[in-house]
Amino acid sequence: MNTFSISEIVDMGIEKEKKRRDFYAVVSEHFKDKDIKELFLKLKNWEDEHIKKFSEIRDSVKEPKETETYEGEMGAYMRALVDDKLYSHVLPDSFSKNIKTPLDAISYSIGFEKDAILFFNEMVRYTVDSRKEIVKKLVDEEKKHIVYLALLRQKISGK
Template sequence: MGWTTIKFSGEEIIEIAVQMEESGKLFYEKAISLAEGDKLKEVLTYLAQGEAKHIQDFSKLGESIDYSFLPNESYPGEYEDYVRSLVNSHIFKLTEVEDLIKGIKNNKDILRIAISFEKDSIVFFQELKNMGNKAASEVLEKLIDEERGHIKKIVAMIKDL
């Protein structure tokens, strides 16, 4: 599936979310070998495990999300364009993880990329939550809370640098 062909079926939205989380997991796993210090390596391992769990959570959501609802639009397809722009601007795409890894010079670079990923994910998950049904919203709220926890860990690491 291309990044520019979003349709609001539960299956496709879940696929995009899973791809994002897989990209994050891959980044964290690759960044471990570049990280200096055991504490950062532990945090990156924890973050990779968190993304792996989110992949499972999204896979379980499957078709239970109803994306037939769209907010009021000023033109047809406006909301779809907005969500597409969120996906396209998300820092992690599987194809770009290697480029991000190549650009890392120090721990600060790793943490800067990590915090961008987590923030992007929260924004995207929040939009999914706004569009989804009640059951999906509860799962997504839990995932958003977990991503917030990831940001707290990353910020604590930045303060320790």
């Protein structure tokens, strides 16, 4: 089985974090309500913190600088994990067509965070054993966002 270095996994995760950060920035501009704007700015800031944390993790890991290629099915699978259609809705035109209410935005946000967990859970399978714990910590970071968003959705919807 091919394995990924922790740096490669973290770099892929950082790309997803940047896309979520950009999504939250777009959402914060979309709504007039001050509380909703602040909520999504807070989420944007959390993503910025994750990018910083993930970069620190990547930079602290001492690994050999080897280049591997992932051909065939493995390469296609890895590209699909990183470059999925869910993030295409971050574009302002697409976004404004799909997000009408704060609950819509929260639902998309939960989907993005679940996507991050799926990504890291898949990556842990392709990580050397000595680095699996690092990837699991990244999953824990994303779970915090889902809990926060789920509670927020419950509060806003009254359910």
